[in-house]
Amino acid sequence: MNQEAFGLIFTGEHNPYMRDLVLSRAVAAVPFGGRYRVIDFALSNLVNTGIRNVGLIVQKNYHSMMDHLGTGKEWDLNRKRDGLFLLPPFSTKDNTGVYRGDIDAFHSVMQYVRRSSQKYLILCGSHTVFNTTFDAILKQHRETGADITIMYNEDPRFFPEEQNRDLRLIFDEDGMTVKRLEWNPRNPGSNFRSCEVTIIDKDLFEDLVEESYSRGGVDFVREILLPKVRELKIMGWRYDGYVGRIDSINTYFMHSMELLNASAAKDLYNMRHPIYTKVKDEIASEYGENADVHNVVMADGCAVDGTVENSIVFRGVTIERGAIVKNSILMQGVTVRKGAVLDHVILDKNVTVNAGRQLTGYEGIPLVFRKNLTV
Amino acid sequence: MKKKIVCMLLAGGQGSRLGVLTSSMAKPAVPFGGKYRIIDFPLSNCVNSDIDTVGVLTQYRPLALNAYLGTGQHWDLDRTDGGVFVLPPYMTEHDGRWYSGTANAIWQNRAFLDQYDPDYVLILSGDHIYKMDYTKMLKFHTANSAAATIAVLRVPMEEAHRFGIMNTDENGRIVSFEEKPKEPKSNNASMGIYIFNWKLLRDYMERDDADPESENDFGKNIIPNMLNAGEKMVAYPFEGYWKDVGTIQSLWEANMDLLGEPPVLELNDPSWRIYTRNPVMPPHYTDASADVKNSLVTEGCVVRGTVRHTVLFCGAKVEGRSEVLDSVVFPNAEIGENCFVKKAIIGENAVIGDNVQIGIPPKEGETVDNRLTGDIALIGNDVTIPAGTVIPCGAVVTAETIGQLRNGGIKA
Numbered sequence: 003m004n005q006e007a008f009g010l011i012f013t014g015e016h017n018p019y020m021r022d023l024v025l026s027r028a029v030a031a032v033p034f035g036g037r038y039r040v041i042d043f044a045l046s047n048l049v050n051t052g053i054r055n056v057g058l059i060v061q062k063n064y065h066s067m068m069d070h071l072g073t074g075k076e077w078d079l080n081r082k083r084d085g086l087f088l089l090p091p092f093s094t095k096d097n098t099g100v101y102r103g104d105i106d107a108f109h110s111v112m113q114y115v116r117r118s119s120q121k122y123l124i125l126c127g128s129h130t131v132f133n134t135t136f137d138a139i140l141k142q143h144r145e146t147g148a149d150i151t152i153m154y155n156e157d158p159r160f161f162p163e164e165q166n167r168d169l170r171l172i173f174d175e176d177g178m179t180v181k182r183l184e185w186n187p188r189n190p191g192s193n194f195r196s197c198e199v200t201i202i203d204k205d206l207f208e209d210l211v212e213e214s215y216s217r218g219g220v221d222f223v224r225e226i227l228l229p230k231v232r233e234l235k236i237m238g239w240r241y242d243g244y245v246g247r248i249d250s251i252n253t254y255f256m257h258s259m260e261l262l263n264a265s266a267a268k269d270l271y272n273m274r275h276p277i278y279t280k281v282k283d284e285i286a287s288e289y290g291e292n293a294d295v296h297n298v299v300m301a302d303g304c305a306v307d308g309t310v311e312n313s314i315v316f317r318g319v320t321i322e323r324g325a326i327v328k329n330s331i332l333m334q335g336v337t338v339r340k341g342a343v344l345d346h347v348i349l350d351k352n353v354t355v356n357a358g359r360q361l362t363g364y365e366g367i368p369l370v371f372r373k374n375l376t377v
Numbered sequence: 378m379k380k381k382i383v384c385m386l387l388a389g390g391q392g393s394r395l396g397v398l399t400s401s402m403a404k405p406a407v408p409f410g411g412k413y414r415i416i417d418f419p420l421s422n423c424v425n426s427d428i429d430t431v432g433v434l435t436q437y438r439p440l441a442l443n444a445y446l447g448t449g450q451h452w453d454l455d456r457t458d459g460g461v462f463v464l465p466p467y468m469t470e471h472d473g474r475w476y477s478g479t480a481n482a483i484w485q486n487r488a489f490l491d492q493y494d495p496d497y498v499l500i501l502s503g504d505h506i507y508k509m510d511y512t513k514m515l516k517f518h519t520a521n522s523a524a525a526t527i528a529v530l531r532v533p534m535e536e537a538h539r540f541g542i543m544n545t546d547e548n549g550r551i552v553s554f555e556e557k558p559k560e561p562k563s564n565n566a567s568m569g570i571y572i573f574n575w576k577l578l579r580d581y582m583e584r585d586d587a588d589p590e591s592e593n594d595f596g597k598n599i600i601p602n603m604l605n606a607g608e609k610m611v612a613y614p615f616e617g618y619w620k621d622v623g624t625i626q627s628l629w630e631a632n633m634d635l636l637g638e639p640p641v642l643e644l645n646d647p648s649w650r651i652y653t654r655n656p657v658m659p660p661h662y663t664d665a666s667a668d669v670k671n672s673l674v675t676e677g678c679v680v681r682g683t684v685r686h687t688v689l690f691c692g693a694k695v696e697g698r699s700e701v702l703d704s705v706v707f708p709n710a711e712i713g714e715n716c717f718v719k720k721a722i723i724g725e726n727a728v729i730g731d732n733v734q735i736g737i738p739p740k741e742g743e744t745v746d747n748r749l750t751g752d753i754a755l756i757g758n759d760v761t762i763p764a765g766t767v768i769p770c771g772a773v774v775t776a777e778t779i780g781q782l783r784n785g786g787i788k789a
């Protein structure tokens with residue numbers, strides 16, 4: 003149990019680069035890794051740190067999120083003391099119920115923050131997947147006496163045309179104290195990118211947010227962290243494990259495919275700290291007489307009698323005899339009928355591909371078919 | 378609060394015919410079908426039949442069962458009023474005793490039942506695999522104004538001698554009951570599923586408890602006594618898959634019944650889901666060199682070898698250049714490289730070293746104690762098989778017999 007920290011996850015951001023995958027859901031609710039949603043990683047990291055008080059700020063289209071989370075029991079967060087708090091927007095005299103940015107959202111949930119008994123706040127975004135606990139970053143935060151500690155990793159990949167919430171850290175000579183921060187830079191001054199995890203003392207968080215809110219502040223990074231980088235003691239905590247940033251269709255596809263390589267899978271699927279998700283009670287997956295499956299991550303409840311290669315297959319997918327699926331992501335409930343051929347495609351939930359259809363995307367340009375479509 | 382019906386599940390015994398698989402757990406906790414434990418079937422049947430109060434009677438190693446059931450949340454049995462309860466024997470200020478028979482187990486827990494004041498009590502065994510809607514059976518029971526209803530399955534006449542046989546009149550009323558008759562008069566086999574009117578059963582159990590000669594058993598005492606007293610007892614005919622998985626052979630067969638197109642036992646049924654405690658594992662991974670056909674594979678598995686007509690349970694691993702045929706590989710068992718495994722049950726957490734051969738015909742002159750296993754090779758839970766070992770079909774390998782293996786084979 004960790005009684006010194008609580009978690010706050012912000013899922014309200016819109017991301018245009020995710021296109022069809024976020025038509026009816028937040029990025030946090032996008033299915034990832036065969037049987038999870040993006041939010042499961044942040045939630046499980048908090049729970050695996052022993053944190054028992056988690057607030058989740060939801061904004062638009064939060065039905066699928068509520069359906070997914072329920073009472074929080076799959077994450078062991080259905081607690082009498084603390085537990086999981088879903089924090090949807092609400093309109094009052096001075097709150098329109100629509101957030102212009104995260105500062106609005108933080109301001110509107112300040113009651114929850116104030117009421118939380120823990121000293122440290124772990125602020126999490128909802129675009130980043132990794133599997134670790136926050137014990138080490140909390141320890142560093144305590145020991146260095148930092149005002150704010152930001153978790154980061156070294157990521158040399160840079161996709162300027164799809165840049166989204168890209169926070170770069172530039173350090174002093176000590177390699178830990180943040181000298182400068184860059185927010186969506188054109189020419190990044192470092193490869194050290196925030197993992198969307200920020201540790202901050204609860205009281206300081208309240209002061210910073212309320213002060214900025216009263217002056218019309220919108221964005222926590224832009225209007226609080228950036229201007230105060232000299233005033234506050236901001237430190238970095240380096241994470242060397244696998245980090246996936248779900249910023250766009252392309253990075254979603256790229257990080258999904260990385261799960262087929264052993265080291266990423268080992269990090270993300272590390273069973274020492276399991277990733278929890280909503281359980282669907284499917285049966286085991288059935289491989290048929292003609293199944294020919296190579297280099298595939300597959301969840302339960304699938305029935306496969308075709309050829310599948312280099313792909314991610316979510317729960318309850320049917321791939322009929324003679325169908326060929328390569329380099330693709332098939333979400334929950336997809337059906338691929340006899341003889342269909344897929345290459346570099348993303349099929350959202352419950353898409354059906356009829357017999358004999360041929361769908362081909364290209365590397366870097368996967369074809370996306372939205373939820374419930376019949377092709 | 379009053380309940381219409383409460384279920385009592387006889388999770389019972391050690392299941393000695395399952396040998397080493399039950400050395401640390403009761404039979405109902407034995408794995409089945411890739412994701413399940415045997416007890417998931419009666420529990421899921423209850424929940425799917427709107428029965429929300431289940432007592433699980435056991436006196437053998439209740440820890441594993443208790444830990445498995447937890448609050449019952451995985452079966453949706455974490456109820457404010459009702460739920461699932463493990464009921465082991467207990468002491469009172471006067472005395473305390475083990476469950477002396479199936480009826481005695483219920484009798485000792487009459488206080489549990491009385492608190493719900495049920496009209497009916499459903500009594501189940503914990504070692505059968507089947508999907509059954511108990512509400513239909515209850516309707517049959519009430520429509521017949523019966524004192525007791527016993528579910529029966531028509532079995533092939535030549536197998537009837539292995540079962541408890543219910544002989545009925547033309548209206549389905551039971552006229553006599555014979556346990557494993559040498560010359561069966563009918564083929565209505567009891568499935569070990571009973572519905573009783575609780576008040577009546579309570580009276581019979583009270584009298585049975587006072588009888589020092591009684592074995593306090595439903596089949597031997599309670600049911601014959603009720604029949605002799607002229608109570609109206611009817612047979613409820615069930616059609617569908619039902620299997621007693623009390624032996625190694627039948628446990629293996631029942632797992633194999635899940636394979637094939639369509640399988641003999643279809644579990645992929647959204648209207649009748651089987652619930653289970655989720656192991657919280659990642660999706661399974663099938664390697665570039667793997668070749669899997671006609672098999673079940675589930676979460677946490679990693680397959681790099683060839684797998685045919687086999688059930689892999691959660692967390693099972695099959696390494697490269699290995700071949701696994703017609704087998705059942707229990708949770709977290711690992712099969713090393715370049716192994717050959719045929720017609721085997723590999724126990725939980727067993728580790729099979731590289732170049733091991735399991736289930737090959739015994740060498741000339743080699744004798745194998747296969748009384749429990751027939752031709753199925755059985756590797757016990759938590760056993761580590763050293764690289765290069767050869768294990769003949771029908772052999773049982775436990776931590777104790779590993780030493781004999783090193784000395785050139787398992788002696789009978």
